[in-house]
Amino acid sequence: MRQRVLIAIAIALEPALIIADEPTSALDVVVQRQVIETLARVQRDLGAAVILVGHDMGLMAQFVDRLGIMYAGRLVEVARVSEMVTVPRHPYTRALISSLPSLDRKGGLQGIPGLAPLLRDLPxxxxxxxxxxxxVERCRRETPALRPVGEDAVVACHLAEAAP
Ligand code: SF4
Structure with missing residues (x-):
């Protein structure tokens, strides 16, 4: 209910842009869906753009047109959901997708080795x-910039074209 009240406050001025930062945190899956559907209805009614920020990639992918993946405080890939799911180009995006639970895959969950770096002490x-x-060696020397790759994506990886 608190999240719904906040959404109501946020839309009272009929904004052109709504930034919803973790709008479904600490909610069960049923209420998560209701909150996201409320945001989707608001978006339709107001014609506003909505930026959803969250950690649940599956939930985000169901409701957005484009996904942006961040690592260590920077965007590393932005693409349409359909393109990102079928051809993830950044190794971190691929690792995230591989770590999602799947009914088709047997065995334990697949994590991403290592830990995220401290933002004050980046590699x-x-x-x-x-x-x-x-x-490769270049990766340890040069910070990759976001650049266009494929039909409608931008990726920050020196080897983005080598995506399988
Ligand atoms: S730039 Fe290098 S280290 Fe970074 S994601 Fe691409 S291949 Fe990996």
């Missing part, structure tokens, strides 16, 4: 390089 070059299975 040189690409911040993901200590955990990246594809890292």
């Amino acid at each position: 040189s070059g690409c911040a993901f390089n200590p955990r990246c299975p594809l890292a």
Whole structure:
């Protein structure tokens, strides 16, 4: 109910842009869906743009047109949901998707080895390089910039074109 009240306050001025930061945190899955559907209805009624910020990739992917993946405080990939799910280009995006539970996959859950770095002590070059299975020497020297790849995506990885 608190989340709904906050949404009501947020839309009272009919904003053109709504930034919802973890709007479903600490909610069970049924209420999560209701809150997200409320946001979707508000978006339709107001014609507002909505930026959803969250950790539940599956939930986000059901309700947004484009996904942006952040690592160590920076965007590393932005793409349409359908493109990102079928051709994830950044190794971190691929690791995130592989870590999602699936009814088709048997065995234990697959985590991402290592830990996220401290923001005040980032590794040189690409911040993901200590955990990246594809890292090469260049990754430890040069920070990759976001650049267009594929039909409608931007990716910050030196090896983005090598996506399987
Ligand atoms: S730039 Fe290198 S370390 Fe960073 S994600 Fe790409 S391949 Fe991995």
